[in-house]
Amino acid sequence: TLAQAGARAELAHRIASEVRAELLAEQRYTVEEEEVLARVRNKLVKKDAFVVGRLDKWRVLRESTEPIVVLIGGATGVGTSTLAADVARRLNIQSVVGTDSIREVLRRAVSPDLLPLLHKSSYDIKREDLRVPVEEDEMVLYGFRQQASQVAVGVEAIVDRGLKEGTNLVVEGVHLVPEIILNRYRDHPNVCTLVVYLSDEHAHRSRFYIRALGTAMRRPAEEYISYFREIRQIHDYIVESSTRAGVQAVENLSIENTSDAAVEIVTNRVSGIADRAGRQPSAMLLDAGTPRHGVPITRAKSG
CATH class of the missing domain: 3.40.50.300 (P-loop containing nucleotide triphosphate hydrolases)
Structure with a gap:
């Protein structure tokens, strides 16, 4: 989802790794998707606020039939x-x-x-x-x-x-x-x-x-x-x-840089689709009250 929203590959990997490490440290191995996304969103606000709005839109788009x-x-x-x-x-x-x-x-x-x-x-x-x-x-x-x-x-x-x-x-x-x-x-x-x-x-x-x-x-x-x-x-x-x-x-x-640029172009182009959906993506991201899909967090083996 971070990549779809146009986050650079390095940033997306770093945020995903940080969230995973936090959840493992809390010994939580199955987590609701909404909570994971809320944590990701909070980190994005500090590191790349521009991507946050597009992340919200991609979440809406993913659930639409567009x-x-x-x-x-x-x-x-x-x-x-x-x-x-x-x-x-x-x-x-x-x-x-x-x-x-x-x-x-x-x-x-x-x-x-x-x-x-x-x-x-x-x-x-x-x-x-x-x-x-x-x-x-x-x-x-x-x-x-x-x-x-x-x-x-x-x-x-x-x-x-x-x-x-x-x-x-x-x-x-x-x-x-x-x-x-x-x-x-x-x-x-x-x-x-x-x-x-x-x-x-x-x-x-x-x-x-x-x-x-x-x-x-x-x-x-x-x-x-x-x-x-x-x-x-x-x-x-x-x-x-x-x-x-x-x-x-x-x-x-460079294929990585070119792919980053291409994803950003696509994201900018289709951002209007989420707007047409007429939904509030921020509420959907932050409201963990309604269970959705459980996201299993696996522990990396050591040694």
Whole structure:
């Protein structure tokens, strides 16, 4: 809950550890959730009062049926998949979908004769794939925009279903261009969009080699590097699109710091949902008179 409210990971861990130590010292091994939260809240007031209000709102939100949808865009290699998984973990969101998976489903349903660009990698667009005359220096971005628009149909179907059924969801991938996907969700309080980027080209390039060492990549790093100029074109376009659309962009130098920033962006975006719930979160947090869920406190083994 602290992470959901936007507390830094270090602060959240420290407060949780302090509360746990206090309860163990009092030899209380099963405690009502409300009392635990009241203790956490009292410590937060002293250490980060700004998070307190958001903690209250997240508590209301957790008990409501309102869904949260997070859209994380960014070029190939900047870390959207890693960030999406971490944000989902911190916000307790079970469903994470990549736009590459959505594109793959669409490929099975639509012939390459009908939509040839859908069957190409986002950065590997050739002149023969285009059905209109395009200048050489515009070819990559034109093809990418067309593909992103086609994939957006599948993205919107998944997001709309999530909103309708009350399902929390994180969607990530290169096809989430703010100016394309935001037309539908710009003013929707349950949908939060952000973009990830790397300003240092060398750092971006090195990510492909690092990822190749840690995972069984479908393509070797050298294949991505051979298209690095095109990938950077798309990267810069997505960042520029986020600026034009008023979408926040976060540089992914450290996954922990980037995840902190992303959670804060989401928290700020969806804070209005709790307001609409028309409840008093502070009373809910502090009133321990009504039993809720018992929280077991386990003693750490020593020796």
